[in-house]
Amino acid sequence: MAKCLRALGVKGILITAAERGHITEVKCGMPKCYCPEELGGSSHFDPATEYSDWNPTHEHFPRPKRDGGQRTIDNSVLAHRLCNRIDYSKSIGRSYVRDLERIRKAGEAAAES
Ligand SMILES: [Zn+2]
Structure with a gap:
């Protein structure tokens, strides 16, 4: 498990969390994952070597950072960069319509290839 994460370029607490079985x-550990099925859905990640909406990122969950959540093992989940961002946008009332549009296009492009 930790090995798979390392291969994706994940470092730090997520590796520790995997090693300890968390x-x-x-x-993607977000309550709602937006990665299109055409791309592989919630278990599809692009390696961190290349910037992508589907890079693995660390998310403070279940207790968000803004609510005082700490970067601890039991408050760490693996999340897509974009799912992480949309979740944050929702929480602060920022529009994420453009993100959804980009996701739709990514799904279409993947379906065509
Ligand atoms: Zn996701």
């Missing part, structure tokens, strides 16, 4: 699968 993270058990390479899967």
Whole structure:
């Protein structure tokens, strides 16, 4: 597990969380994952070597950073960069319509290739 994460370029607490059995699968841990099925859905990640909406990122969950959540093992989940961002946008009332539009296009492009 930790090995899979390392291969994706993940470092730090997420690796520790995987080693200790808190993270058990390479899967987006957000309540709602937006990665299109055409791309592989919640278990699809692009390696961190290249910037992508689907890079693995660390998210403070279940207790968000803004609510005082700490970067601890039991408050760490693996999340897509974009899912992480949309969740944050929702929480502060920022529009994420453009993100959704980009996701739709990414799904279409993947379906065509
Ligand atoms: Zn996701």
